[in-house]
Amino acid sequence: MQDFDFSPWANAQCQQVEQALAAWVGVDAPAALGDAMRYAVLDGGKRLRPLLVLAAAQAVGGNAAAALRAACAVELIHAYSLVHDDMPCMDNDVLRRGKPTVHVAFGQAQALLAGDALQAQAFELLTPDGAEVPAAMQAHLCRILARAAGARGMAGGQAIDLASVGQQLTEAQLRQMHRLKTGALLEASVLLGAACGQAWAPALSALHTYGQTLGLAFQVVDDVLDVVADAATLGKTPGKDAANAKPTYVALLGLDGARALAQDLLAQASAALAQSGLGQTQALLALAHQVVGRSH
Amino acid sequence: MQDFDFSPWANAQCQQVEQALAAWVGVDAPAALGDAMRYAVLDGGKRLRPLLVLAAAQAVGGNAAAALRAACAVELIHAYSLVHDDMPCMDNDVLRRGKPTVHVAFGQAQALLAGDALQAQAFELLTPDGAEVPAAMQAHLCRILARAAGARGMAGGQAIDLASVGQQLTEAQLRQMHRLKTGALLEASVLLGAACGQAWAPALSALHTYGQTLGLAFQVVDDVLDVVADAATLGKTPGKDAANAKPTYVALLGLDGARALAQDLLAQASAALAQSGLGQTQALLALAHQVVGRSH
Numbered sequence: 001m002q003d004f005d006f007s008p009w010a011n012a013q014c015q016q017v018e019q020a021l022a023a024w025v026g027v028d029a030p031a032a033l034g035d036a037m038r039y040a041v042l043d044g045g046k047r048l049r050p051l052l053v054l055a056a057a058q059a060v061g062g063n064a065a066a067a068l069r070a071a072c073a074v075e076l077i078h079a080y081s082l083v084h085d086d087m088p089c090m091d092n093d094v095l096r097r098g099k100p101t102v103h104v105a106f107g108q109a110q111a112l113l114a115g116d117a118l119q120a121q122a123f124e125l126l127t128p129d130g131a132e133v134p135a136a137m138q139a140h141l142c143r144i145l146a147r148a149a150g151a152r153g154m155a156g157g158q159a160i161d162l163a164s165v166g167q168q169l170t171e172a173q174l175r176q177m178h179r180l181k182t183g184a185l186l187e188a189s190v191l192l193g194a195a196c197g198q199a200w201a202p203a204l205s206a207l208h209t210y211g212q213t214l215g216l217a218f219q220v221v222d223d224v225l226d227v228v229a230d231a232a233t234l235g236k237t238p239g240k241d242a243a244n245a246k247p248t249y250v251a252l253l254g255l256d257g258a259r260a261l262a263q264d265l266l267a268q269a270s271a272a273l274a275q276s277g278l279g280q281t282q283a284l285l286a287l288a289h290q291v292v293g294r295s296h
Numbered sequence: 297m298q299d300f301d302f303s304p305w306a307n308a309q310c311q312q313v314e315q316a317l318a319a320w321v322g323v324d325a326p327a328a329l330g331d332a333m334r335y336a337v338l339d340g341g342k343r344l345r346p347l348l349v350l351a352a353a354q355a356v357g358g359n360a361a362a363a364l365r366a367a368c369a370v371e372l373i374h375a376y377s378l379v380h381d382d383m384p385c386m387d388n389d390v391l392r393r394g395k396p397t398v399h400v401a402f403g404q405a406q407a408l409l410a411g412d413a414l415q416a417q418a419f420e421l422l423t424p425d426g427a428e429v430p431a432a433m434q435a436h437l438c439r440i441l442a443r444a445a446g447a448r449g450m451a452g453g454q455a456i457d458l459a460s461v462g463q464q465l466t467e468a469q470l471r472q473m474h475r476l477k478t479g480a481l482l483e484a485s486v487l488l489g490a491a492c493g494q495a496w497a498p499a500l501s502a503l504h505t506y507g508q509t510l511g512l513a514f515q516v517v518d519d520v521l522d523v524v525a526d527a528a529t530l531g532k533t534p535g536k537d538a539a540n541a542k543p544t545y546v547a548l549l550g551l552d553g554a555r556a557l558a559q560d561l562l563a564q565a566s567a568a569l570a571q572s573g574l575g576q577t578q579a580l581l582a583l584a585h586q587v588v589g590r591s592h
Contacts, residue, residue, distance in 0.1 A: 028448050029455070030452050030455045033451065033452060084409075087408065089403075089408060090405050110458065112380055112385060113380075113451050113454055116376075116377075116412075117446050117451035119415050120415065120445040120447070122442075123441075124442040124443055124446055127439035135435040136432070136435075138435035139432075140431070142434070142435070142438045143423035143424075145419075146416050146417070149412075149416040150416030150417050150420055151326070151330065152324050152325065153416075155409050156326050156329060159328060160326050162328075
């Protein structure tokens with residue numbers, strides 16, 4: 001951490017991602033659909049997943065063009081999941097990143113379609129014509145992202161979440177739910193970055209552990225923030241978990257217990273990076289500190 | 297047509313597709329989500345898109361394992377689009393293939409997630425581990441399917457459809473809407489099959505024309521059936537287009553005019569196959585006849 005200046009690195013990466021997203025998302029879509037897609041994706045979000053992709057790709061000396069595409073693709077999957085998650089039949093949320101949610105701004109039908117189209121565009125971004133990204137790498141990136149997004153990943157986690165409302169879960173059950181719902185895509189971000197280059201098996205395994213641990217830490221912190229933060233800082237409606245009787249780490253472990261778990265996971269993620277044998281892991285380490293130390 | 301016995305061929309292909317779908321769809325998904333995914337896909341539908349993939353793959357002597365995966369993948373995209381399209385915020389339909397729609401049977405939240413997970417699984421099916429399907433072919437199949445499903449394909453067509461309710465469209469506008477909404481995926485089915493093998497550019501171009509023409513014919517016949525068929529034959533609620541003030545070919549050209557257009561498109565599709573230079577096009581020709589002659 002000490003010898004790596006995170007902010008300039010992150011700002012430079014984010015600028016690249018924003019430019020790429022602005023150039024790609026919803027372009028050539030029918031007007032209203034393109035507007036809804038761009039509203040869902042542009043000018044918002046911390047771009048944590050894209051930063052993880054780019055940091056992991058840099059750690060393995062990966063193909064930069066492929067990494068930028070993968071960074072944007074995983075953000076489209078994340079953005080689509082938020083659009084659908086906010087809809088009245090799911091969480092019925094009206095505020096996201098400090099602005100009205102997509103279905104409030106564009107109507108439910110358009111929000112549904114925009115989410116669907118964003119998922120498809122993620123796979124379009126990973127499969128460009130030409131030789132910029134080798135075909136085998138394209139296939140590998142699609143494989144990682146599809147698995148992380150689907151029924152054995154993010155969508156599966158959301159289904160478990162739906163079924164768990166009002167239930168008392170054990171820590172193991174809660175961990176499994178979040179491993180899929182939030183963790184799968186964060187972990188996939190790290191794997192996507194790694195797939196843009198060549199890494200030895202021990203390094204890949206360490207990155208895998210880092211990604212899993214970070215994904216879990218993210219959710220633990222999310223549960224803490226849902227209790228302690230206000231709407232202005234959080235950019236979304238706080239206190240929703242308790243109101244919806246959703247199981248959380250705070251409910252299970254208490255506020256101090258949840259905070260201690262987050263610190264423990266940060267230590268595990270750092271240890272995995274230290275054992276990876278990779279040289280350029282400062283950005284990944286800094287991102288883990290960001291995740292655990294964030295206020296929104 | 298005369299020297300090709302369509303039914304045995306189609307039955308054998310369908311059996312293979314049904315077995316593969318039953319083995320793959322929603323497996324290892326959380327219980328309720330997997331049930332909704334399988335309900336949406338299994339034991340229903342004419343499997344037109346899978347049959348087009350398999351027929352096109354056979355016409356070019358393509359990789360059979362890749363073709364079966366592509367056949368199932370395109371069916372998952374089709375099935376997810378129906379699940380989302382039937383939801384209350386879209387067409388609000390309660391009957392599909394003669395049974396309650398997914399959101400009626402499983403609730404809206406589960407229907408939304410099942411559709412999302414089906415789209416992701418389509419890309420999972422196209423990107424298996426191992427050497428069964430070469431990586432370059434996997435990437436090519438993902439590229440075709442993602443483009444056809446997204447904002448410049450099916451989802452885009454649905455957005456235009458949404459915006460067109462109550463509007464008077466020209467034939468060119470109506471054709472453009474359907475080219476995306478229904479045509480893109482039918483055309484992609486043919487291209488996916490072709491991508492499972494090696495075909496010369498003139499043959500590919502002929503298959504492309506065949507797919508485009510067939511896609512349009514399908515929609516024209518759909519509009520005719522919405523007027524003349526009853527619910528029991530159709531397996532869904534008829535008369536919805538008029539009730540929803542949707543523009544249709546029947547509204548634009550009259551019943552006889554729409555029927556004549558369908559016959560004209562059939563002749564164009566047949567001519568494209570005859571000019572393709574490919575030997576094994578009987579199944580594709582028979583499928584075009586099926587599309588135009590169907591009663592549901």
